Structures are given as structure tokens and as C-alpha cells.
Amino acid sequence: MSDKEIKVPNIGEFKDVEVIEVLVSNGQSVSKNDPIITIESDKSSVEIPASFDGKVKSVKIKVGDRVSEGDLILIVEQSGEEEKSIEQKTIKEAKPVTNQNQKEKIEKVIQTQNLIKKDNSEASSASPKVRKFARELGVNINEIVGSERQGRIVEDDVKNFISSKINKTSDKTEVQSKKIVSEFPHSDFGEIEVKDMPRVKKLASTYLVNSWTTIPHVTNHDEADITEMEDFRTSLTDMYTGERKKITPLAFIVKALVASLKKFPSFNSSIDDIENGKITMKNYFHVGIAVDTPHGLMVPKIRNADNKSISYISNELKTVSDQCRNLKIDKKEFFGGSMTITSLGGIGGSFFTPIINYPEVAILGVGKAQKKQIFFNGKFETRTMLPLSLSYDHRIIDGAEAARFNNDLKENLGKNFAYKLAV
Numbered sequence: 312m313s314d315k316e317i318k319v320p321n322i323g324e325f326k327d328v329e330v331i332e333v334l335v336s337n338g339q340s341v342s343k344n345d346p347i348i349t350i351e352s353d354k355s356s357v358e359i360p361a362s363f364d365g366k367v368k369s370v371k372i373k374v375g376d377r378v379s380e381g382d383l384i385l386i387v388e389q390s391g392e393e394e395k396s397i398e399q400k401t402i403k404e405a406k407p408v409t410n411q412n413q414k415e416k417i418e419k420v421i422q423t424q425n426l427i428k429k430d431n432s433e434a435s436s437a438s439p440k441v442r443k444f445a446r447e448l449g450v451n452i453n454e455i456v457g458s459e460r461q462g463r464i465v466e467d468d469v470k471n472f473i474s475s476k477i478n479k480t481s482d483k484t485e486v487q488s489k490k491i492v493s494e495f496p497h498s499d500f501g502e503i504e505v506k507d508m509p510r511v512k513k514l515a516s517t518y519l520v521n522s523w524t525t526i527p528h529v530t531n532h533d534e535a536d537i538t539e540m541e542d543f544r545t546s547l548t549d550m551y552t553g554e555r556k557k558i559t560p561l562a563f564i565v566k567a568l569v570a571s572l573k574k575f576p577s578f579n580s581s582i583d584d585i586e587n588g589k590i591t592m593k594n595y596f597h598v599g600i601a602v603d604t605p606h607g608l609m610v611p612k613i614r615n616a617d618n619k620s621i622s623y624i625s626n627e628l629k630t631v632s633d634q635c636r637n638l639k640i641d642k643k644e645f646f647g648g649s650m651t652i653t654s655l656g657g658i659g660g661s662f663f664t665p666i667i668n669y670p671e672v673a674i675l676g677v678g679k680a681q682k683k684q685i686f687f688n689g690k691f692e693t694r695t696m697l698p699l700s701l702s703y704d705h706r707i708i709d710g711a712e713a714a715r716f717n718n719d720l721k722e723n724l725g726k727n728f729a730y731k732l733a734v
Contacts, residue, residue: 319382330376339367351439365389437464445469474525511607522669527705530664531713535697535721562625567723569596569617575716579649583670599651602635609635611644661698676700
């Protein structure tokens, strides 16, 4: 038995850099060229491999430490058999290699070692942030082809890489991101209680992960002036009783959204058959409404919203919301939508990034309306402004089209549109 030290090798421009991952622990067996730590500079990150086989006796560094060439990483314990095996490997590698598989393995090792020794600008093809993003999703950054200048990898490249992998597998195959296990259990820090996750949230989590990892999301933020719309809405009265009608602003937004969907049909489409280059254009207008329930978020549809009055839509919103909260809604009502609206207006907040409800290609996030001083008609006036957050699938919708869609939606919610709608 003998102990050997593994130190930080010659890593070019990397000096006094931070350790962001320790990939081995005491008692763990390692083989030559297995990654043992990951270091990160301001521009890139690199994995440091083991220089020989053995069993980890003592790890000398931890996450957050700063290291340079020659610093001790860990001590490896080797048995007599391992030392003999290393000597045999060295002799064997010194002889001419005739086996093609052995040649390929050695070439791969040499390429890995050369990559570490290269200059930082050559070895790095992605920023530390993108490398970390890829690691969290369990993706080997070296397998991704960058789309930026000189092959530099960005986050969209990582997402598209995962999407391509999913599309090549069967529908039953589940892609799981790399699970990160905490070094210390929560109970070490105080009293805890473990509860079952609500069933609705369990079901929704699969769809959310699929949507976020397969769809390249972009979000357009804007504000709509709804001053006249709100004045009109609050002035509505029942023609028989004379009492004020309680119509939610969401009913107006649904109607305005449908008008924009008619003008921009690509937003009323799906590309769940994108592998075959097909786009499904929908001739119906079923608007999804995100409903907050004690069981989790549900998204029922307001069917044929283009043929319904604002009063009818307002009443239907109350009906489907109650059905969701009481778990009395048909499962089919969660499918077959044109586009979804998720509103935080009744709670608070302004702008956010809503996740697209697959297989739809866009979702509208609505914040809480606020009164602001706006330069209007040549002077500053107090206007009611509604925050809009439009997330869209960049594979089918580009930024210019999204901006035009938002502009049209703003006009539909503006002073002229409200009076044209059948209440």
C-alpha cells in the first residue's frame, strides 16, 4: 500500500481560480482520467482528471477554494496490485498498438489532456453560466455544436440539443435532468415536515419540464392603456335591475386576444409535428385560462370564445373556475386550446415570464393594472396601464411578429375597441 498525491496540473491561463465542483469523496475508487474537480475562471470552466488509478484517501480541497498549478487536490491510496497494474499499463502503452479500439481510447485520452492544456480562448466554447446550465441539465457541453461566432455555445443551443435528443426517442422515454443532491439533509438545520406533493402539481410538473426544455422561450413585455376600457366596464348596468354588472376584466382580455389571433394566425397554431416540418393551423378559438386552485394550477378552455359575448364569457369564467376548484371538470377541457392567458392581476405584480402550455406556441401573462402618469395627447395624464408579458415559441414566431401582436392586442384593449364589443 502506498499513498500518492494528485495536484493541479499545468492548466495554461488558469491561475487562482475557484473550485465549483468536487466530483469525488473519501473512500471512492477513481480511474486514470476520471474527472475529480471542476474549476472556473471568469471566462470558462474546466474539469481536472485523475492522473492515476486508486482509492481516494483524503480530499484536500472543497467547493469555493481557489487553486493554482501545483496545489494539492487529494491523496490516493494504491495497493500493490494497482501499482503493478499501472506499470503494466505503462509498458503496454509504450509498445506499438495494433488493436483499433485501443488506438481510439488512447487518442481520446490525449485529446482530453490537450484540451486542458490549451489556451483559454481555444478550450472554452461557452461561458461559465452556460456550462453550469448544461451541467444542471445533465448535458455534456462538448457534444453541443455552438451557433454563435467561432462555435460559441449559448443557452438556446443547450435547449435545442436537449430537444433534438427528445425528438429522437420514443414518446415513452422520459428525459431527466441531473439530480443535485444536497451535501447536508434539511433536518440537520432544524425541524422539518415531509408532505406529499399535490396530485395536480405532480401531473403538471411533467408538462412544465417538457415545455421549458423543448421550447425556446422568448418573452415580450409591454403595457396596454385600458383607461377607457375600465371606465366602460365599470359603467355597465343591468337593463332590468339597474344594478352594476360585475364583469371581470379578464373577459375583455379574452375577447381582445381572439381578435388578435384572427389577425395573426401563427399564434393559433401548434408544431407538435415539427419533426416532419408540419404546422397545425387552428380554425377554432378556444382560449385557455390559468386557474389558481388549492390543488394546483389548472388550465380549462373557454370554447369558441369568438362567438360569445363578454357577459357570457365572464359567467363562463366563474363556472369553469368553480369546477376546477371542486375537481368537477372533465379532463378533456384541459386540451385543445388556441392560446392561454395567465393573470396575476387579482394578486399583484407586473411583468413575469409565463411558460408556454404545450403544444400551444404562445401564452399571455397579465399583471396588475396600475394608474400611472403617461404623456397622452400632448400632456401628462393619469392613465390605467395593464402589464402584458407575451411568451412565444421562437421556432415559429419571431420577435418582430411578437411585437406586432402585442401592439395589436394593446389597440384591442384601448379606447376604441371596448365600445365595439357585444356585452
